[in-house]
Amino acid sequence: MTEPDPVMAEIGRGIELSHSGEREAAHRLFADLWDSIGATGDAFHRCVLAHSMADVQDDPREELVWDLRALEAADLISDERARQGGVAGSVAVFYPSLHLNLGDVYRRLGDLGHARDHLARGRAAVGELVDDEYGQLIRRGLDRLAHQLSTA
Template structure:
C-alpha cells in the first residue's frame, strides 16, 4: 500500500466509525489525521478528510467550516489524482456532493441565498456523476433540498 493509499484507508476508518455512530471517535481520528496532513498537504487527502469530518460534526457551523475546507481542497485536485484515489470519472465528480452539503448547511443556518447558490452549483455539476447508486443518491439529495428551499421563505424580488 502506498503512502497515499494508506492515508485514504485511515480516512476510511474514520468514515466507518461515523457510520457506526461513533462520532466522537471519528472526530478524534480525523483531527489527528488533519494534523498529519497539514494545511498544505495533498488536496485529495484534505478534501476527503474535511468532507468526512463535516459529516460527524454536531454543530452546523463547524460542519460548514469543514465543508468549506473540503471545497477549497477540491479545487486543487487534478483528474489524475482523483483517479489514483478511486474517484470514477474526473475530479469534477466531487463537486455535486460538496455543493449539496454546503447548500444543506447554509439552509439549516437560514442563509437561503447561499443555500440556493450551492444548490444551483451542485445541480450544474451533477452531469459528472454516473447513473449508479451514488449518483442517484446525490441527485435525490439535491432534489429534496430543492423542495425544502422552495418551501422556505420566498426570494425577495429585486428593488427598483
C-alpha cells in the first residue's frame, strides 16, 4: 500500500474549505502550499493546486493566471505520474476541465477569441472522460459555455 500524499491531502482540505464557503481560508492554505511547492515543483501537484487556486480568486485576471499555470503544469505530467496521483487512465482527463475553466474566464474578461479556442479544445478532449457524474458536469459546463459564447 502506498503512503498518502501529504500535498494532495492539503489540497483536498483546501477544496473542502472552499466548498464550505471558507474561500479566504482556502486561498491562504493554497498560497502557503504554492510557496512550499514552488513554480518548479512536482507538475502534478502544481496542476491540481493551481486548478484549485483559480477557483478561489475574486479577480478574473488572477483566476486566469492560475488557470494558465494549471494548464502549463498539466503539459508536463506523464501518464505514469498521473496514475501515481490516483488518476484512472491518462493525464488527458485533466484537459476538458482545464479548457472549460480557461474558456469561461476568457469569456468573462471579454476575450471571446481565446474563449472559443479553449471551448473547442475542451470539446476535442471531452471524449477522454467517462460518462459519470464528473464527466457529465464537464460536458454540461462546455455546453453552457458554448451557449454563452453564441449569444455574446
